[in-house]
Amino acid sequence: MIPRLTISPLQWMRSPYGVLDGALASGYTTFTTRLPVMGSCLVTGDPVLIGEISRNPDLIGGRGTEALRPVVGEHSLIALEGERHRVHRSVLLPHFFSGNAETIDRVNRKWADALIPQIGMHEVFNAGEFLSRITLHAIIELIFGDLPEQRHNEAFQLIEAWKSSFSQAAVLFLKILHVDLGRISPWGRFLINRSQVHDFIRRQLREVRRAPDGSVFSRIAHAMPEHGAPLSDDEIVSETVTFLLFGHDTTAASLAWALTHLLADGSASERARAEVSTAGESAPPEALPFLRSAIEESMRLCPVVVHLTRHAVAATQVGSHAVLRDTRVLPCMYLAHRNPQVFDRPNAFVADRFLANSSRYRHAYFPFGLGDRVCAGMPMALRQMVLLLACLLRHGRFELVEPAKIRPVRKLVIIVPSGGPMLRRVDR
Ligand code: HEM
Numbered sequence: 001m002i003p004r005l006t007i008s009p010l011q012w013m014r015s016p017y018g019v020l021d022g023a024l025a026s027g028y029t030t031f032t033t034r035l036p037v038m039g040s041c042l043v044t045g046d047p048v049l050i051g052e053i054s055r056n057p058d059l060i061g062g063r064g065t066e067a068l069r070p071v072v073g074e075h076s077l078i079a080l081e082g083e084r085h086r087v088h089r090s091v092l093l094p095h096f097f098s099g100n101a102e103t104i105d106r107v108n109r110k111w112a113d114a115l116i117p118q119i120g121m122h123e124v125f126n127a128g129e130f131l132s133r134i135t136l137h138a139i140i141e142l143i144f145g146d147l148p149e150q151r152h153n154e155a156f157q158l159i160e161a162w163k164s165s166f167s168q169a170a171v172l173f174l175k176i177l178h179v180d181l182g183r184i185s186p187w188g189r190f191l192i193n194r195s196q197v198h199d200f201i202r203r204q205l206r207e208v209r210r211a212p213d214g215s216v217f218s219r220i221a222h223a224m225p226e227h228g229a230p231l232s233d234d235e236i237v238s239e240t241v242t243f244l245l246f247g248h249d250t251t252a253a254s255l256a257w258a259l260t261h262l263l264a265d266g267s268a269s270e271r272a273r274a275e276v277s278t279a280g281e282s283a284p285p286e287a288l289p290f291l292r293s294a295i296e297e298s299m300r301l302c303p304v305v306v307h308l309t310r311h312a313v314a315a316t317q318v319g320s321h322a323v324l325r326d327t328r329v330l331p332c333m334y335l336a337h338r339n340p341q342v343f344d345r346p347n348a349f350v351a352d353r354f355l356a357n358s359s360r361y362r363h364a365y366f367p368f369g370l371g372d373r374v375c376a377g378m379p380m381a382l383r384q385m386v387l388l389l390a391c392l393l394r395h396g397r398f399e400l401v402e403p404a405k406i407r408p409v410r411k412l413v414i415i416v417p418s419g420g421p422m423l424r425r426v427d428r
Contacts, residue, residue: 001032002321013169013334014295016306017415018410024278028336032321036335037067041328042321043307045335047342047363049319054363054371058316059329061373067173068413070190071166071245073238075231077376078246086372087228092239093376095219104142105284108384111137112391119235119425123402128256128422134388135248136160142380143243144204145215158200159244162193201205201240205233241251250304251381253365253416255388260417261349262389263400268351276393283385295385299367301349303333304414308369335341336364377402381390383413397427 012019012035023031031044032046044050053059062081065072072078077088111134119125139157141147148153166172171186182188208218217240224230231239262269272291279287307330315325323329338346342364343353368375375381392398400406401422409418 002032003028005033005395006029007033007035012036014410015169015408017334017411018214018304020306020338024335024338024340028369029339029341030319035328037066038328038330040283040324041330043330043335044318045337045339047339049334050336050366050370051363052333053310053317053329053331056316056318058312059310059318061308061310062315063311064328070172070178070194072101072242072323075235075238076242077239078242083228087225088231088235088239089372089376090227091223091225091231092220092243093222095216096243096376096380101284101379104218104380105143105387108134108138108139108387109140109391112388115165116391116395119395121396121425121427124422124424127259127398127423128252128416128420129360130316131252131255131388132249135252136244138384139244139247142247143215143217143240145213145217155200158193158197161330162190162197162337163245165189165193166412169410172412176409184209187195195361197241197244198237201237202233224369239328247377247380249411250414251377251384253411253414254295254299254381256301256386256417256420257304258385258389259392259398260400260403260406260421260425261298261301262294262351263398263423264403265351268349269350272389273393276390276420281394283390285390287384288386288390289355290352291386291389292382294351295389296354296365296367297349297351298339300343300353301347302408302415303337303367304416305367305369306334306365307332307417308373330371331366333367336366339364396425398423399426 005305007019012061017063024110028043029051030046032040032042035041042161044053060081064084065078069079077085077092080088091299093391113132114192115130118131124385136156140152144152144155145265165186168186171177171190176186180188180191183192208221212218212222221236233356262272275288275290284290310329310331312323312325312329313326318329337343340346342361368378368381401419405418406421407418408415410411
């Protein structure tokens with residue numbers, strides 16, 4: 001019999017990790033509950049049930065993201081379902097990430113080399129914000145190519161301004177605030193900033209339609225899917241926004257957690273520094289297996305996305321549990337990743353855990369999601385995190401400022417370390 005838990009909506013919004021720790025402490029990796037926005041849900045970290053969920057055609061993705069529609073629009077991969085979702089993936093993914101590892105490495109190195117040396121000796125800085133600047137510059141260049149400096153900076157500033165207009169989750173999630181009074185209202189500012197980002201993308205679209213420039217964006221603008229209609233302008237705008245926004249803060253936050261775990265573990269830090277120095281300055285991510293393992297282990301302990309959301313389009317069954325139509329099923333990374341039946345010492349940071357073959361964690365480890373909706377940016381994010389971590393470690397030594405005070409906090413839909421975390425550069 002699956003237990004039913006009562007969860008305070010406020011506690012869930014503030015700290016889902018805390019709530020899930022409570023469930024684990026009671027021995028529950030699967031339970032039913034009611035959650036804010038989602039209503040009645042089955043939540044599970046059991047790999048057998050998660051495997052079942054990922055194969056069940058009546059449990060679909062896409063509908064769990066309504067609150068993000070004002071940001072990404074109706075035509076985003078994260079919102080689409082069925083045939084149109086498949087067409088978009090087939091058009092977008094080959095252009096984004098296959099066969100362009102060199103470009104991903106070159107662009108990330110370029111921005112790391114430009115920004116990391118600006119961190120002064122003894123400077124205290126918010127690592128999450130700092131990394132988010134690097135990853136935003138990188139994703140702009142990876143999508144639009146090597147734009148003239150002024151145009152690149154315009155994109156950067158428009159996106160930062162738009163993001164700051166919904167940094168308070170209430171602006172997006174409280175419909176009562178959706179009143180457009182121009183610049184004097186939060187919603188008005190959100191709409192104005194959004195239309196400026198859209199205008200930038202549409203301008204860029206007109207240019208690459210007139211004169212293709214070989215960039216990812218240009219290739220997508222001219223792409224013809226094997227089946228179905230090509231992407232319309234609205235669809236391209238929606239997808240570009242999705243990749244720009246979801247393609248940088250998630251990576252920055254995951255890397256911020258990796259720094260938090262690594263810097264709190266002296267011997268793992270030294271091992272990481274030794275690997276970086278032996279591999280040399282231009283080493284590709286493949287030459288840094290310990291760094292990659294430490295990052296994967298950090299994503300196990302602190303997945304920035306806590307759970308996936310699957311919607312039952314028909315009454316169905318998960319294990320012995322009957323799932324009613326129009327209810328939600330949440331494969332939960334946090335529960336799965338700390339499942340004591342799968343992981344030894346589930347709450348410890350074991351930096352080299354993923355050096356050994358990690359395929360035994362099938363359906364028990366999925367920080368990037370599952371099945372036909374698995375994160376479209378996963379190959380790039382993994383390369384990028386290893387590379388940026390190596391650039392940081394090569395640049396100097398860092399320490400956590402007040403490590404005992406760092407706790408998981410919500411930043412819209414992801415969980416980040418409080419304060420960024422704050423780091424201090426201490427030595428060469
Ligand atoms: C460490 C960084 C990242 C993490 C932890 C992460 C995590 C996730 C997760 C959990 C999902 C949901 C998958 C599912 O429902 O099964 C997802 C979807 C997605 N991610 Fe990421 N992501 C990261 C980086 C990126 C990057 C760099 C990009 C783009 C450049 C990106 C673009 C997307 C897109 C477009 C989707 C929707 C896929 C679909 O529904 O077809 N993500 N991501």
